Amino acid sequence: MSRETKTSKNIELDFYQRANVTRVARDLLGKILWTNFHGKITAGVIVETEAYCGATDRACHAFSNKRTPRTATMYLPGGHAYVYFVYGMHHLFNIVTNKAEQADAVLIRAIEPYEGLAVMQRRRKMQTKGKELTGGPARLTQALGIEVKHDKELLSGPRIWLSAGDRVTNGMIRVSKRIGVEYAGEDANLPWRFYIKGNKYVSK
DNA sequence: TTCCCGATTTACT
DNA sequence: GTAAATCGGGAAA
Helix, strand or coil: CCHHHHHHCECCHHHHCCCCHHHHHHHCCCCEEEEEECCEEEEEEEEEEEEEECCCCCCCCCHHHCCCCCHHHHHCCCCEEEEEEECCCEEEEEEEECCCCCCEEEEEEEEEEEECHHHHHHHHCCCCCCHHHHECHHHHHHHCCCCHHHCCCECECCCEEEECCCCCCHHHEEEECCCCCHHHHHHHHCCCEEEECCCCCCCC
């Protein structure tokens, strides 16, 4: 695949609007996530994701179709950003999936730096190229400059978008239960976390 | 209006 | 390995 194809071709919204959120979470591995804020371009290859399924998933903010000002974003059509603030200091970036009114989303948990390393290091206030830079949901969000003010943005650019990246085969993928959702009872054990085997940026 | 706690990270002991 | 940091969302009162 050419660099042109990897970097310039936006992923179509119907990719996100498929009904199976775990399928989208798996297919997001290897895609390149880009931001362009104030002319500063940064990007990373997605290497870890988690699926959240609003209707039936106790770990999801929109479990049982709960509607609040915050969760309203998840009811938008697939392809919107869902960004929320947690632990009093962290912004987490998710991609809304499925059709409107189906409150599913994929949490992006880790990226491998692809472009704009110096900008990401400045935002993170560290010089490392290691996993501390972008390995972790709050870390990559900060490195890319994404904040709650970007909640509800459509992921077709010009500020946030995704492109194809390299193909990821099933043999490169591992699956596990999700991180940090012990409050969800049995749903905490669902195998809805996907990551690229052996990648050093994977959060755990 | 009060109160609990979180889809985490970082700094310590 | 453990605990502090830090504050808004949302349920309960």
